[in-house]
Amino acid sequence: MPGNSFGRAFRFTTWGESHGPAIGCVVDGVPPGLPLAEPDVQYWLDRRRPGGKFTSQRREPDAVSIQSGVFEGKTTGAPISMVIENQDQRSKDYSDIKDLFRPGHADFTYWKKYGHRDYRGGGRASARETAMRVAAGAIARKVLGDDVTVRGALVQMGPHAVSRDRWDWDAVEANPFWCPDAETAQTWESHIEEVRKAGSSTGAVIEVTASGVPAGLGEPAYDKLDADIAKAMMSINAVKGVEIGTGFAAAAERGEDAHDEMRMDGDQVVFLSNRSGGTLGGISTGQDVVARFVVKPTSSILIPRKGVTVAGEETEVVTKGRHDPCVGIRAVPVGEAMLAIVLADHLLRHRGQCG
Amino acid sequence: MPGNSFGRAFRFTTWGESHGPAIGCVVDGVPPGLPLAEPDVQYWLDRRRPGGKFTSQRREPDAVSIQSGVFEGKTTGAPISMVIENQDQRSKDYSDIKDLFRPGHADFTYWKKYGHRDYRGGGRASARETAMRVAAGAIARKVLGDDVTVRGALVQMGPHAVSRDRWDWDAVEANPFWCPDAETAQTWESHIEEVRKAGSSTGAVIEVTASGVPAGLGEPAYDKLDADIAKAMMSINAVKGVEIGTGFAAAAERGEDAHDEMRMDGDQVVFLSNRSGGTLGGISTGQDVVARFVVKPTSSILIPRKGVTVAGEETEVVTKGRHDPCVGIRAVPVGEAMLAIVLADHLLRHRGQCG
Amino acid sequence: MPGNSFGRAFRFTTWGESHGPAIGCVVDGVPPGLPLAEPDVQYWLDRRRPGGKFTSQRREPDAVSIQSGVFEGKTTGAPISMVIENQDQRSKDYSDIKDLFRPGHADFTYWKKYGHRDYRGGGRASARETAMRVAAGAIARKVLGDDVTVRGALVQMGPHAVSRDRWDWDAVEANPFWCPDAETAQTWESHIEEVRKAGSSTGAVIEVTASGVPAGLGEPAYDKLDADIAKAMMSINAVKGVEIGTGFAAAAERGEDAHDEMRMDGDQVVFLSNRSGGTLGGISTGQDVVARFVVKPTSSILIPRKGVTVAGEETEVVTKGRHDPCVGIRAVPVGEAMLAIVLADHLLRHRGQCG
């Protein structure tokens, strides 16, 4: 039961370690005849790519190559293989982390599971794997078509949440934090600067939204649309929670406030609110699908923490070198991609059963 | 791509509508030789069964029958079929909800998806389906064995959260709310009484915990242990959010506080805290696995809400008859069951790949 | 990774032992809105049911009950649970086979795999399981619709093959052997009578055909239409081989004779022969899909054979009581059902990916 694939009808499998020769994915089940070329994928990869002042200093072009499944500019229905060479992986010295179980990292659990692991740069557990999610997400967007818009924003960094009143999707593109509120973006800039100087890191909450999703997507019982979204988001590195619509706030609500009332607009049913986050009984309502997830602070920090070695010696762990004080920033395009993938998968699944 | 099954190695499929002749499930992949009889399953079903003063008045014995896969008191490795007859389903008049899209219910989305639906008592979307999750969970507990303990509690009802300082697992069994804090249980009693009188309903947060889980369970990338837990919990009716360990609180944390430091206890690695909730990189650490999920207030309430009919007429919806003011209470045994199922599935998956 | 399910989009799971309380299946992924009632399924079950002079004497009504997924005479898209009570299972004495490994039976392998087994009447390994394949096949036929006809015939019994020149589909219904050639049916009657008197059994070859299958069904590479048909047929009890189109005869052919030439009939491509058996590259051509499979002689015979006991003692095995001298006869409706299921599954899969 290997775990490196996601999706049932739109299905992709990723491979590759952070400091191996390359990373890649195979996307299977893509409908034929969709226009697709490398720049369509590269566009989204470039949005994820680290390099800004506030993210990791790893500088790789992350140039994607499509190896199969596309012919004369269109998908053929055959599996699409995409590869990114790791250019930055040579001549590293990993002796400092080779035998270390670092707090907050997967070193210990991989060791317990496999006995043998690729310790270079986090190996398979590295967030570098998420690049291929973004690549697969680019194809998922093609499957969804132009009527569906999937986008995301950072809505909280450390203790600082955005103001919903000032929400502006254009602002998201205008700052290095995907912040939908220009004023809060400035607060975050100070915050992250302070965190970096302290050698620490900070958490974040991301919100992803899909507009234009037709009603009827999702399966009852176990493969509910929101259940698959929850899995998709929780599978992203460092994520500790997921919510849909009102989410955890629903606990304190009363029944008369918690549900979306309906009225008619001509012959269309309209909802008077979107507390449900776009799903009822696990199936899309036609309203925006809205999910949020939380990313814990980066585990690699300059502040010494207590760790142990493979040999069972107690030690202090300090992580030098490039790292993101807030990995949540880079998770925004990844969350968007996973949402697009879940929707594309359920679009094809729905078409299969219900025509 | 049907959605009525869950799990890869320990896999179960449920069927049945709320007011059809019966509900049931088939559990496949169960290891042979485990002692199993109907009372082992019935015990857990009885814990879930409504009937108390604070839950729905539907009174069914919910007597489970094992139809296959068990011989001479032990599992054979063949699929285990379990059935519960619906005794309460006859002679109902559903004309009042037949053509209605009720706010917060799946009426509208099922209609949009399938065009044709079993409207009796919510049909397939009814929480009655969760009885079979509890039945499958009883078998999952057998697979996990006596060293693993899976249990749950309600940790918030409406705006009232329990006190962690007063947490007492024995208290959980001593009140009708699965409340681990006797003092808060009294607050809840007043709260739910008030809600009921108002014809309203209230939300809740449930925490489920597994102790004794060996390190190494879970798959990297997409089938992370926590990702599968997130899907499992979000697939439960009315759930709007899931978190692991510190969960959403991680957003406001600093890197030096967010991760579990390690020390040696003899030749064993020990963690000095459990902020991770028992997983790192999607794989169990050996600490308690701790997840929380939120259940929205029951959508069936006496307070009139705006709905529409299948024919496109605007109407007011009032739900009479038996209903739970807080469906979260009944979700506790369901959450426990789903956690046990995810763990059993990953236990077998891990054994398959890693021996 | 349990093995009691079949299909990806049209997916069914069977359960139950030969002499347990009941057998059943759950069919998931069925499109909504298909007319379906118990007689639609019963019709096909009755064709499979033993009882004739030339098959087993087990006399059960095999009355199917639909427990879910159908409402007001139509499928709802929810899982369809079907159950057949075992009326004939009581008060048996199995002490003679309880501790025996019988030649040609699965006693030994189940014992080696599971250590613990339900030995009553073959338990899970009994051909009784195939009744639920026929039930699921009845629903698959509904999915395929009236334009697709799936039917089968016995084309060889023992050494006696039918004459292709005398093939008559009407004859198939007019004799107890599903023989398409009235003359050969008479030969078979003598043959089976002789075999029965000798306390022996005889093998058979079944041919199943689907007409009206649209071109384009099947997946490249591993889930080729013919690959899934091969798995479907080989999964039937006692089957030892499967072939498509010319099958094994293709070994001795020359390239110029082995392939189907094409011409135009108006604007339609027509094939001048059907050596391919209706698939090219694993995808349906639009011609008849034609497969054959071989069923070995019944292993339960009156002639003593060398077996051993669980305790490791050598013994002679003689099987008394009701048995089919030619189980191949009863495999005809099962083969038809499995072909219908594979086609329905691929129809939905194709619609999912290609619209």
Added chain:
Amino acid sequence: MPGNSFGRAFRFTTWGESHGPAIGCVVDGVPPGLPLAEPDVQYWLDRRRPGGKFTSQRREPDAVSIQSGVFEGKTTGAPISMVIENQDQRSKDYSDIKDLFRPGHADFTYWKKYGHRDYRGGGRASARETAMRVAAGAIARKVLGDDVTVRGALVQMGPHAVSRDRWDWDAVEANPFWCPDAETAQTWESHIEEVRKAGSSTGAVIEVTASGVPAGLGEPAYDKLDADIAKAMMSINAVKGVEIGTGFAAAAERGEDAHDEMRMDGDQVVFLSNRSGGTLGGISTGQDVVARFVVKPTSSILIPRKGVTVAGEETEVVTKGRHDPCVGIRAVPVGEAMLAIVLADHLLRHRGQCG
């Protein structure tokens, strides 16, 4: 529901077109700690590689590159990505086949399924895809370990079958046909020479055998070991039939001859024959697993055949250039690989459920 993956626990996915930039596969679920390096895979690829006098003239080194999942000479449990660059794919002129539906090829069915296809050298339907099966099979052999031997031979070419009495596994390596009988190999040499001169092609039967397989592998009902073998073999290009053990010959047998009797050898159960081909009830007996499959004559021949064009014009098709008069020869290593893969998959599946 894409179809380019195979296996449940040991699972691989292939990608790539005959004349695209590369072909590759991702193998997921491989146990950690197995010694593995590129030469381990290359060895088996070299056996499959065309180039001999009697196979296609395509001359590519087919050098495999391992991109992930192996570290310090051992598998890590992470997905193993393998790639072979297509060196021979440039500057081709495909205008002669671009718009053609060739008899016996998948041109027509791909067109009907996808509407859009990569026509270069057969695209995804080319037998070149089978190279990655051999690569995955090399890893499957590692999973099975040294106690299991998987090997194959050509047992019939055109009308000429080998003599079982002269069977010699060493001979298989000593002629270009994988022929286990040196005398028949000479007959084949004349036969294939004659076929080639005639511009025709010829069919073949391959037998694959696995020794040392433990008893207990395989799942009841649908994922029987022999059912999965049947699917595996039928999924190989140009295969039209599969049989296990006595196979189609079982039709003409009597019950007393068709089954393997048992005796004790010390405390071990021994079978007095292996008519079953190593499985009973779909589960391995511990005897050799023996399967045969038939490969139709190559469809690309010099003898003109009737075809049509995409535009609906009738035409004569003659295939010039390099081609194998008997593609069955190259199918031997592919069949071995698929058998190893099915066994490795079931080994891990069995360990998961039964420990």
